[in-house]
Amino acid sequence: DTAVSQTPKYLVTQMGNDKSIKCEQNLGHDTMYWYKQDSKKFLKIMFSYNNKELIINETVPNRFSPKSPDKAHLNLHINSLELGDSAVYFCASGLGGTTDTQYFGPGTRLTVL
Amino acid sequence: DQQVKQNSPSLSVQEGRISILNCDYTNSMFDYFLWYKKYPAEGPTFLISISSIKDKNEDGRFTVFLNKSAKHLSLHIVPSQPGDSAVYFCAARATGTASKLTFGTGTRLQVTL
Numbered sequence: 260d261t262a263v264s265q266t267p268k269y270l271v272t273q274m275g276n277d278k279s280i281k282c283e284q285n286l287g288h289d290t291m292y293w294y295k296q297d298s299k300k301f302l303k304i305m306f307s308y309n310n311k312e313l314i315i316n317e318t319v320p321n322r323f324s325p326k327s328p329d330k331a332h333l334n335l336h337i338n339s340l341e342l343g344d345s346a347v348y349f350c351a352s353g354l355g356g357t358t359d360t361q362y363f364g365p366g367t368r369l370t371v372l
Numbered sequence: 373d374q375q376v377k378q379n380s381p382s383l384s385v386q387e388g389r390i391s392i393l394n395c396d397y398t399n400s401m402f403d404y405f406l407w408y409k410k411y412p413a414e415g416p417t418f419l420i421s422i423s424s425i426k427d428k429n430e431d432g433r434f435t436v437f438l439n440k441s442a443k444h445l446s447l448h449i450v451p452s453q454p455g456d457s458a459v460y461f462c463a464a465r466a467t468g469t470a471s472k473l474t475f476g477t478g479t480r481l482q483v484t485l
């Protein structure tokens with residue numbers, strides 16, 4: 260009965276590869292997010308979708324492409340992986356709005372070799 | 373440009389005493405603030421929030437204080453318990469930015485016996 264789940268939990272890959280991280284929420288929320296936590300532990304938003312529509316798109320390389328097949332899923336595709344992409348990626352969901360509380364998944368630790 | 377700052381990377385407190393975690397921000401458009409708690413290998417979990425129209429919000433052992441003129445907020449945990457040992461993130465949302473959260477870099481709290 261996990262609220263926000265991500266797969267895989269760990270991902271180790273070579274530079275130049277393409278990989279995907281999946282996220283699902285069963286909370287009935289309309290809004291989903293992707294965050295990146297880098298080596299300095301700085302947690303920064305990358306994207307947000309509301310009902311399958313992109314509403315937040317921070318300055319992220321276009322090698323990163325979110326895809327939302329329905330409002331319960333938000334997947335992250337990363338093309339041509341680089342060493343600097345190594346980080347922990349967190350998915351989150353919420354109701355949206357100005358007082359939204361976001362619920363986070365357990366994170367996916369991506370290591371690019 | 374780090375708009376939310378947690379200047380103490382770590383804090384150690386004895387069980388039963390008060391823990392005070394601090395957060396400073398620079399963006400005067402921030403109007404909603406949240407504290408999240410994070411255990412290792414897990415995603416952040418929501419703890420408590422406060423709107424800029426208030427200066428205090430309390431929930432059990434947790435109280436958040438907001439000083440808008442100083443652009444400062446603090447989280448008080450009384451009494452501290454060993455299970456409170458975690459990393460605490462301060463987050464803020466600006467008016468008109470949908471549900472985008474800006475996070476601080478976190479403070480690691482260790483509650484000792």
